Amino acid sequence: LIIKGKYQNPMQKDPVPVEYHLDIQRAPDTGGATAFIDVVANTRYTLHIKEVMEATITAFFEIVDWTSGGGVIVKPDNAAPVVTALNVEGTDADVATKEISVTADGTEKTITLTATASGKVQPKFSTTTGWNIDWLAHDDASYKSEVVDGVTTTTMTFKYTLTAATPYVPVTLTLANESASQDESVYTTLTIVPPATAPVLDFATPDAATGNFNLYDQANGKLTMYKTSKSSITLGASCPFGTKLALSNQLPWLEVSKGKSGPAPSTTGTPATDVPVSTPVEEYYTLMLKDVTATSDVNSKFEIINLGDASKTLELTVELLDPAITTIELTGTTGGAAYNNYKITDVPRTDGSTVEVKITSPQGVTASTLSSWFTVAETAAFTRTTPTDVTGSQTFTLTVKDAVTDFTAAPIVLKNNISGMEDVTVLVSAAAVAP
Structure with missing residues (x-):
């Protein structure tokens, strides 16, 4: 018996083609070496597969007289759920899609999904980042699982309300067959993708005792820096895909360093010059003035770029101020x-x-x-x-x-x-x- 198919190794991204050769053999009841047997009529040969690896398969045949006169029902007990219907925000979508893009306008949206499997299908949410994923919720009240034409069919609804220009992390939606193996290779996974946004910045005002009065003006997209030796400002960047800072050639007097740690993020907006964010701050940029004789103008700009979508950028202007007594x-x-x-x-x-x-x-x-x-x-x-x-x-x-x-x-x-x-x-x- 030759079995062909694809094997999903949990350590690999894509399944690989496999082929297994099973000898139909039997050991004599009195002992001795196994030998091939004939396949005869009116006999049921049931193959029981115990374990499947990429290179080997372990199985045995159960051979009995076929006396029922009925047909053969093939009921896989380890199959991944299959999406049979998908509606995203009121519009039917391709059931084969693996990435579901959603919108953000401050109103509640829904995704309705129907999947079939040998048992009930349960949804699970996850992400590879430390970001909060509670923006997406499963509507437990509308969950429905029933047997339709002999097939277990499960319908699920997911709800969310996203604010425009606010960064959200994509969520991995895993559909697990309750009656299937716990091997994740037989799960069905989809990714719910929020709109890409420009990075947002956190700014914690330095204590006045430090003598650092440089500020981030969020409303006007501007940094103000006093022209003194080692004058600097540190900004925390929040973006689920990471960021990069691109200086223009109009800013030769600025030096930039990037790190994973920085001032404690502002959480209260106190003092009023603080700029807090509600999402994780995972990168910090420190901009330091190299030349106290430098001057700024309307072209003294730079960008912080979303690494997940380079078209989503935050542009800032740097204004240099005279620190002297007037x-x-x-x-x-x-x-x-x-x-x-x-x-x-x-x-x-x-x-x-x-x-x-x-x-x-x-x-x-x-x-x-x-x-x-x-x-x-x-x-x-x-x-x-x-x-x-x-x-x-x-x-x-x-x-x-x-x-x-x-x-x-x-x-x-x-x-x-x-x-x-x-x-x-x-x-x-x-x-x-x-x-």
Whole structure:
């Protein structure tokens, strides 16, 4: 007996052709070597297959007189389910398809599938990634399995609601025959494929203490970076197929590194500059400024590309900002003091005299002094007139100490809150002694 077919090795992608030769032999009841036997009429030869491998088959024949007069019913007990009807979002689809593409518009959609097998067919969901696959659900209430014309027929409905432009991972739908072997090679598998999307980015705002005030503006697709030594920004990329970052030749002053770890993803959107995502962040890009003299323009762009579909990209613009203090000026009642070119002159010598200094800058400064005749303290915290202003202002007050006799000129040191900037020194001198 020659049996031909295809064998699905679980370790291989595609089944391979096989051919097995079975000798119809019998061992004498009294013992001895097996010998070929004749195939005779009115005899039932039932082949029982115990094990099938790619190169061998183990089986035996059961031989009995054929007295029933009936036919032969062949009922495979290890067959994969066969899809006989498929409807995707209201449209009938080819039952031979292995990839089912679905749409995303924020409304509930359904897939209805009918499969036949020797027993009930049960669906199972899986994915090779760590992404959540609960976007696809089996509608248990509509599950129906019945015997139609001697064949077990199972109908299943799957529901989902996908949001446009949100990444979802494809789901492997496995149809398992309840009465079949647990060998996955006899399962039927389909892939439910959501629409490909551009990668989405997570941004966790660095702590202000780090001096890193670079930001990702999601609404405008823009990164803002201050022009300081080693100025950098790290973005987390979320895409089930992986991503790559392509720099244009307009950005020779940027250096990019990619890694599998980075800042803890933002989950709350707090502070307001955080940009959280609801999907796994598995890749991180750090962009570092190589040239503090560089300038940016509207063409300072780069792309982050979906490796599963290169047409799905996220384009970002980089804007370089000046980190320097904008203005230093005296405000309020000056008592005759004046400011010019990093010098405050003519500060009154009277005990307790005060001079207010207003400083405008991108992210604020701290002020300190080692002077023996005056102190400096912040009296109005750094604020912006509107949240979108590039700069804000704060006020420091110089106070003359009591009973001072030595009025040697002394500096105030202004330290920029943006890291990488040199300190600014303002020299303070007292008014001349009245004659």
